[in-house]
Amino acid sequence: MxxxxxxxxxxxxxxxxxxxxxxxxxxxxxxxxxxxxxxxxxxxxxxxxxxxxxxxxxxxxxxxxxxxxxxxxxxxxxxxxxxxxxxxxxxxxxxxxxxxxxxxxxxxxxxxxxxxxxxxxxxxxxxxxxxxxxxxxxxxxxxxxxxxxxxxxxxxxxxxxxxxxxxxxxxxxxxxxxxxxxxxxxxxxxxxxxxxxxxxxxxxxxxxxxxxxxxxxxxxxxxxxxxxxxxxxxxxxxxxxxxxxxxxxxxxxxxxxxxxxxxxxxxxxxxxxxxxxxxxxxxxAGNDGIIVWKDADVVKAAEAICESFYGSGQICMVPNYVVVHPEAAEALIAEVAAQAAAVRPGYPEDEEVLLSPVRRSERFFALLRQALDLGGELVTGGRRIELDGTPSDTGVFLEPTVVRVNGLTGARQYDIVREETFFPLLPIVVPEPETDDELLDSLIDFVNANQYGLRNSLWSRSSSVVDAFVQRVVNGGLLKVNDSHIGFLPYLPSHGGTGLTGGVFGEANxxxxxxxHIQGVSIAHDVSPRDAVFGS
Missing domain, CATH: 3.40.605.10 (Aldehyde Dehydrogenase; Chain A, domain 1)
Structure with a gap:
């Protein structure tokens, strides 16, 4: 008062x-x-x-x-x-x-x-x-x-x-x-x-x-x-x-x-x-990735992917890029586009609203322009919108935007793939055709090569694919499999990560x-110091 x-x-x-x-x-x-x-x-x-x-x-x-x-x-x-x-x-x-x-x-x-x-x-x-x-x-x-x-x-x-x-x-x-x-x-x-x-x-x-x-x-x-x-x-x-x-x-x-x-x-x-x-x-910053294998539950994977648009993407632990198996690409991209279209702006007290106003949106359009100039394909979004969702040159919200990127090899030429954008701007990378064994290796290498290291997610029903990711993905502080990307869980490290996420001392923590800091204490009873020198 x-x-x-x-x-x-x-x-x-x-x-x-x-x-x-x-x-x-x-x-x-x-x-x-x-x-x-x-x-x-x-x-x-x-x-x-x-x-x-x-x-x-x-x-x-x-x-x-x-x-x-x-x-x-x-x-x-x-x-x-x-x-x-x-x-x-x-x-x-x-x-x-x-x-x-x-x-x-x-x-x-x-x-x-x-x-x-x-x-x-x-x-x-x-x-x-x-x-x-x-x-x-x-x-x-x-x-x-x-x-x-x-x-x-x-x-x-x-x-x-x-x-x-x-x-x-x-x-x-x-x-x-x-x-x-x-x-x-x-x-x-x-x-x-x-x-x-x-x-x-x-x-x-x-x-x-x-x-x-x-x-x-x-x-x-x-x-x-x-x-x-x-x-x-x-x-x-x-x-x-x-x-x-x-x-x-x-x-x-x-x-x-x-x-x-x-x-x-x-x-x-x-x-x-x-x-x-x-x-x-x-x-x-985080530049979190979601990998979607060919056998994934596409609808649930899309739900996790669309967590990217919480708060208009202005959260470090939301998904920032997706890589999808070529055989699942068309179905996944269609499902993500449909779910993204349902994400809307509005007054923040509205229980159905996820988007927040975005300041300095010029950077958003520069990133989108670069992606399209490099060959990316606009799937949905890409415009300013008003409170009611109407496209407008002066809107304070940005549409949830999805860009298809063809080819894994050159994907990190795209700033929207390589960096955290902090916008509702999501690239979905479709790799070149390979055998499944070759593609699995390529995807794990791609995740491990990320400069950042907050969270990674995998969607697959295959135990061998899941095991490969669990055993071989070393980048990032958290690995989620067939789960919400942004959800917290007991026991698991809540913060921290590798690379540009946590600095040179970075790790999940x-x-x-x-x-x-750790301190070791030894309290001895009836021990000879002379014997103790030699580990007795």
Whole structure:
């Protein structure tokens, strides 16, 4: 509630050392629906409030959802110092007590699910996409997953009169830099770092801060109070990305920087972190592939392929290219085209809507033009569209677009095949005819040669084909077979990948383990040191 207003309004100051702290001004959130209904009024309201946050009439407008205080250098540094001051005391708390924060977070997420979905929708996430995002977090914090993390964090053995312990110790202070496309679900990963025994600082992106601050302030912070955590274990600031990351890099108090964003920026950050003795934890771009064999269930495979259009493709883990066996190509392409045609734009609260507005669509058309110039065939889509799906030169949505690429050999000449596009733009590659044995080798080589490495999928009923992929595909952090490409599952690594997805240290990982390090302990009883030297 903003002072003097009758209308409830989400309002978050900086959260530092367990207290709400004033910032240096405010950023306001207006509903994404309002930007589609009346962009001039929405932008004017936002600008007026950020220039004069005492404008009570503007704050009471139904388009206005909430506000977040903005941190300057002093606020960013204070959050870091508060985390550093609390880190040692929190690390000393027993693992089991810290683990309960994860269980409680899952419970609170379920209890306040609709409220959080409402904020995500207000920020522009189609409600169907928002529900998927929260379902992913439910798996990350499922009891099965938490039990698995716990086993990795502390395991004991008996050997030759010794108690041997393999355990993971917290890194110290972990700084989280969530992306603009999904900041709140990404900020929720900070609970994993907290369970590992770290203190954390979360940056809420200025352009889309509200849901992130809600997750930190409303869901996580009360659980830490409940667990008896010292103030300062959790801190959150809304701030500029470059300013914040640079201060984190220069601070000797920050140990890990958890960065989610583009590959070029992330790899540059990796170099700076290593030069300063910090651990870079990178979740960068993905260029995920789906391979469809000749015996695949075409309808279900097409369902997984059309996950490419969730949020207009502006998600790193959606499928980015498809390679289909020539014998299944015509049936698959027809089915994908039919399902893609049913994907539509609309207001984000509509349960049937999957598409989000796309900014800077010039790049989309440049990529499409290059693909067609190289010989690609437009199957469906390729136009701007309005809210109701009508083609328009000024539409803020893009049609789900499918391009057929003939030939595997030169497929990576196409930027839409080689790179992550972040658009609803999907190439389907049809290889040259080969024997099945030769084609299987070619497809596995093609997947393994991808510069990126987030997820890969296979659709086939053949046990020998499935076995070949399972045994020989080494690229990527996750391999899904005859399943949703984007769905999360318990036990399996939730994040990370190889190549341009995870940097030079890239691998599939659990963020709880990635923000900690292994320590071996031997506690001997009645052992001769002289004998022990020789392994007795």
């Amino acid at each position: 903003v002072d003097g207003q009758d209308k409830p309004l989400y309002s978050y100051k900086l959260y530092i050392a367990g207290k709400d702290v004033d910032g240096e001004g405010w950023v306001y959130t207006v509903s994404s629906r309002s930007l589609l209904e009346d962009v001039f009024t929405s932008v004017s309201l936002k600008r007026a409030l950020e220039q004069n946050d005492h404008d009570e009439e503007a704050a009471a407008h139904p388009y206005v959802v909430g506000r977040c205080a903005v941190a300057g250098d002093s606020g960013i540094d204070l959050a870091t110092e508060s985390a550093a001051a609390a880190a040692a005391a929190w690390a000393a708390v027993p693992l089991e007590r810290r683990m309960r924060v994860g269980s409680r977070f899952r419970e609170e997420l379920a209890r306040r699910e609709e409220e959080l979905i409402g904020l995500l929708v207000a920020e522009g996430h189609p409600v169907k996409l928002a529900r998927w995002e929260l379902s992913c977090l439910t798996q990350v914090y499922s009891e099965e997953s938490l039990d698995w993390y716990r086993q990795r964090m502390h395991t004991e053995f008996r050997h030759g009169g010794r108690r041997l312990i393999v355990r993971r110790q917290p890194d110290g202070v972990v700084a989280f830099n969530p992306p603009q496309n999904a900041p709140a679900p990404s900020a929720a990963l900070s609970v994993l770092a907290l369970m590992a025994g770290n203190a954390v600082v979360v940056r809420a992106p200025r352009s889309i801060a509200l849901s992130t601050m809600f997750v930190v302030r409303e869901l996580i912070a009360p659980l830490l109070v409940e667990a008896g955590a010292p103030p300062g274990v959790l801190n959150a600031v809304c701030s500029n990305p470059g300013q914040t990351v640079n201060r984190w890099l220069e601070s000797p108090l920050i140990h890990d920087i958890f960065y989610i964003g583009g590959s070029q920026e992330g790899l540059r950050l990796q170099e700076k972190c290593v030069a300063r003795g910090k651990k870079p934890i990178l979740e960068l 659990y963020p709880m383990l990635k923000t900690s």
